[in-house]
Amino acid sequence: MEDVIAIDGPAGAGKSTVARLLAARLSYARLDTGAMYRGVAYLALKRGVDFQNPAALAALAAAVRIEVAFRGAEMELRMDGEILNDQIRAPEVSERVKAVAACEGVRTVLVPAQRRLGAGHRVVCEGRDIGTVVFPDARKKFYLTASLEERARRRASELRGRGVDQPLDDVRASIRERDAMDAARRMGPLVVAPDAVVIDSTGVPIEQVVETLHRLC
Numbered sequence: 001m002e003d004v005i006a007i008d009g010p011a012g013a014g015k016s017t018v019a020r021l022l023a024a025r026l027s028y029a030r031l032d033t034g035a036m037y038r039g040v041a042y043l044a045l046k047r048g049v050d051f052q053n054p055a056a057l058a059a060l061a062a063a064v065r066i067e068v069a070f071r072g073a074e075m076e077l078r079m080d081g082e083i084l085n086d087q088i089r090a091p092e093v094s095e096r097v098k099a100v101a102a103c104e105g106v107r108t109v110l111v112p113a114q115r116r117l118g119a120g121h122r123v124v125c126e127g128r129d130i131g132t133v134v135f136p137d138a139r140k141k142f143y144l145t146a147s148l149e150e151r152a153r154r155r156a157s158e159l160r161g162r163g164v165d166q167p168l169d170d171v172r173a174s175i176r177e178r179d180a181m182d183a184a185r186r187m188g189p190l191v192v193a194p195d196a197v198v199i200d201s202t203g204v205p206i207e208q209v210v211e212t213l214h215r216l217c
């Protein structure tokens, strides 16, 4: 039986950092489901799949071999044998992943894959629909959020750390657009699960956020 701690929330709310630190504290694995949507977008770009064609995106997701290795709080994701790291965080992938996340045929493939990957593990699982769709029976559910301005600043500085200089205005616009699409989609939209604890991390140091979650686990 798996033991799941779900962390959902909008882009740039600090989910990945918090999930990583919380998983390390609890000695749990970490499953980053956003990386899987990004991986499909990355492969679609690389293979010239038309992002306007949901059937083609769904066919790609269904055909690709997805493997995950849990190494402490780190997750190593492979798709068709390629280890996916920084390449799935590039702006051109972030720009296109929303079409992948909005594609119901892709979600139909990735949601069961996420359940399979979590099976039998103690896992901190982060995404948008973890507490509502993927693991509705999660032992603990958190919805992590922060103001748009703070999320944009965090995302811009994270990108700078990886050598990508994107103006704050562009990052803010891209996050705003992604939030709107995440909230509006029919399948697995970004909503707060009724039994989730909502944590607003605006102006709160990340260590303190982790401390709060840890206390509640």
Ligand code: DC
Residues within 6 Å of the ligand: 011, 033, 034, 035, 037, 038, 097, 098, 101, 102, 126, 127, 128, 129, 130, 178, 182, 188
């Ligand atoms: O968390 P992230 O920025 O890496 O997520 C990438 C994209 O995937 C983003 O557009 C939201 C989407 N996503 C989703 O629809 N469902 C999830 N469980 C995780 C991510």
